[in-house]
Every structure is written in structure tokens, then in C-alpha cells.
């Protein structure tokens with residue numbers, strides 16, 4: 001039997017759940033379909049916490065989208081009557097001319113965002129958990145903090161269902177076929193007909209969007225949790241979320257002790273090891289734990305107690321390490337929702353709105369020109385993902 005919908009959302013992780021909620025709230029007849037039960041351990045959206053920050057070192061052009069994302073996160077909290085975004089401030093630590101520190105300052109200055117620049121002595125007084133080299137400084141983004149990914153996704157799905165969305169879990173879409181002014185979706189369980197489809201399948205995106213086969217690379221990511229040694233220095237007001245620029249050694253991120261497992265840290269993109277999304281995540285190994293143990297002992301010794309947990313997760317990288325939010329080339333009834341290159345969760349609340357705009361209006365007033373297929377194809381230098389050998 002074929003069932004008719006206005007919009008079918010494939011993949012109900014961060015981006016898909018938000019899109020489904022926005023679409024359903026606008027009165028569209030929707031269905032959301034996920035191959036598993038979100039937010040599961042093979043996806044990119046589990047693990048208790050995700051950083052959010054406003055002074056975006058990656059590029060100041062992200063800031064207007066982030067301002068909208070903050071607004072939408074607070075609107076979600078009001079609808080759910082639960083806290084999703086906790087403000088702790090985010091410290092961005094490194095040499096003054098490092099990408100993270102200089103980029104954060106540039107973003108804050110360009111957009112007139114509140115921020116503080118702290119030298120090593122001031123850091124020692126206010127944030128004693130962190131060890132800085134003599135030439136290092138920190139930029140405090142007071143609006144930064146962390147999001148609860150599982151609660152956000154469950155919340156978006158709950159709101160979507162309340163607004164009438166049909167939800168199918170444990171069902172994998174195997175094909176999207178264009179035709180008759182819409183699309184037909186195939187799974188082992190049935191056929192679905194919709195005017196539009198939103199594809200938000202994270203690490204599996206290239207299976208349904210062949211234009212991304214040469215571009216979207218799923219890689220392995222590892223995070224570990226440590227029980228603090230010094231409860232005074234790691235008390236969350238003295239130990240906010242942080243990013244640390246280690247130059248050629250990459251960049252690290254960390255969270256205060258939010259739950260019983262303690263302080264969480266990881267290195268952005270870890271060892272950049274390519275994975276097959278259909279296979280289980282390769283387990284945590286000695287090289288993974290040596291990297292993270294070494295980092296926390298050297299840079300956050302107050303938190304470097306027993307390592308109590310470590311897990312693998314997945315990033316899906318584009319060559320530009322940017323996003324992709326666009327209509328599929330040659331099939332404007334399919335909206336493609338970014339694999340977000342390891343920094344997308346904080347944008348979920350605005351990406352959902354953008355995807356709903358693209359599905360219902362084929363356009364959005366939000367600034368997404370940089371995230372088009374054209375922009376991706378123009379990005380010529382091959383950049384970080386393809387230049388760095390993937391294991």
C-alpha cells in the first residue's frame with residue numbers, strides 16, 4: 001500500500017528530529033522514519049553533552065545562524081518545559097595567534113559579542129583547573145555552554161508526534177525515486193509517497209544522496225570521562241566547558257562534570273580514521289586512551305582522576321568542514337540535511353527551521369548560501385579531510 005504525505009523525513013537524529021518538529025508544527029502532513037531508535041550509539045548524536053558557543057572561531061559568518069539557534073533552543077525549552085541548554089561559559093585556550101583564540105576574538109569583535117580575554121595569571125585565579133603555557137591566553141565566551149542531545153532529540157520527536165507526525169523506528173529507507181511531482185520511498189516494510197523528502201541520515205548520507213559519495217566521509221571519534229581529583233577546581237563555576245588549541249597537535253574539547261561519570265574530553269576528529277557506517281564502531285583501543293589520558297593529565301590535571309568510561313562515535317566530514325543544506329541537484333523534491341563535520345549539533349535548532357523552509361517553500365530567508373552543493377563543489381583545495389590521510 002502507498003501512503004501519501006506532504007513531507008517524509010528520513011533519519012531522526014539531531015537534524016531530522018528538528019526538521020520533523022518544525023514541519024509538523026506548520027501543519028504539514030509528515031512521516032519520520034529511522035533505521036534504528038534515535039539517538040542510538042551508531043549515530044552522531046549521543047553522549048550526554050554537546051558544546052554551544054556564540055563567538056564562532058570557525059568563521060564569523062556562522063554567528064547570525066547561531067543567534068537564531070539560541071533563540072530556537074530557548075523556544076524548544078519553553079515548549080518542553082525542560083532545560084536543554086545550560087550556560088556555563090566556554091573558555092577557548094591557546095596561543096594568542098592560534099586558530100581558536102584568534103578566530104574567537106575576531107568573531108566576537110566583528111559581531112560585538114560579550115567576551116573576556118584572560119592571561120595565565122587571571123586564569124589561575126578564576127579557573128584553576130586549567131594549565132596554560134606562559135604564552136597562552138584564554139577567551140571566555142560567557143554565552144557558551146552545553147546542550148543535552150538525547151533530551152533535545154526526544155523532545156523534538158515528542159512535539160512532532162503531538163503535532164500529528166507519523167513515526168516509524170527500525171525501518172531503513174533503501175531508495176528514493178523521483179516522479180509524479182513528488183518522491184516514492186522504499187523500505188523492506190513498504191512504499192511511501194510524499195511531495196518532498198528530507199534526507200538527514202548522518203553518516204549514511206551518501207547511500208541516499210549519491211552526489212555526496214566522493215565528499216561525505218564518516219570518521220571515528222572517541223570521547224572519555226574522568227572522575228575529578230580536585231573538587232574545588234573542577235566545581236562547574238570554576239571549570240566551564242572549554243576548547244583548547246594545541247596547534248599541530250589538533251584541538252580538544254571538554255565539559256565539566258555534568259553527570260556521575262565526571263569530566264568529558266575528546267580531540268576534534270580524533271585520528272581522522274575513515275569508517276564504514278554499516279559496521280560496528282571499532283572499539284576504544286590503547287592509542288585512543290593514551291591520547292586522551294595524556295591530554296587531561298597535562299592540561300586539566302585537576303580533572304585527571306580515574307578514567308571511568310570511553311566510547312566511540314562518528315563524525316561525517318565534508319572537505320570544507322562546513323555544512324550542506326540544499327535541494328538535491330536534479331531533484332528539487334529532495335532536501336539534503338548536512339553531515340555537519342563534527343560541529344553541527346549546536347545548530348540543530350536552526351537547521352530544523354531551515355530544512356522545513358526548504359521543504360515547504362524551496363527557499364529560506366536564513367543565510368545558507370555557503371552551505372549549497374555549488375559552494376561545496378567550488379571548494380577546490382581538497383582541504384583538511386582529503387589532505388590528511390585517513391586510516
Ligand SMILES: Cc1cc2nc3c(=O)[nH]c(=O)nc-3n(C[C@H](O)[C@H](O)[C@H](O)COP(=O)(O)OP(=O)(O)OC[C@H]3O[C@@H](n4cnc5c(N)ncnc54)[C@H](O)[C@@H]3O)c2cc1C
Pocket residue numbers: 010011012013014015016033034035036037038039040042043044045047049050051052171172173174200201202203204208221222223253266313314315337338339340341342343344345346347
Ligand atoms: C563525539 C562527538 C562530539 C561532538 N561534539 C559536538 C559539539 O560539542 N558541538 C556540536 O555542535 N557538535 C558536535 N558534534 C557534531 C554533532 O553531534 C553532529 O553534527 C550531529 O549530531 C549530527 O546529527 P545528524 O542528525 O546529522 O546525524 P545522526 O544523529 O547520526 O542521525 C542520523 C540518523 O539517520 C538514521 N538513518 C541512517 N540511514 C537511514 C536510512 N537509510 N533510513 C532511515 N534512517 C536512517 C540513523 O539511524 C540516525 O538515527 C559532535 C559529534 C560527535 C560524534
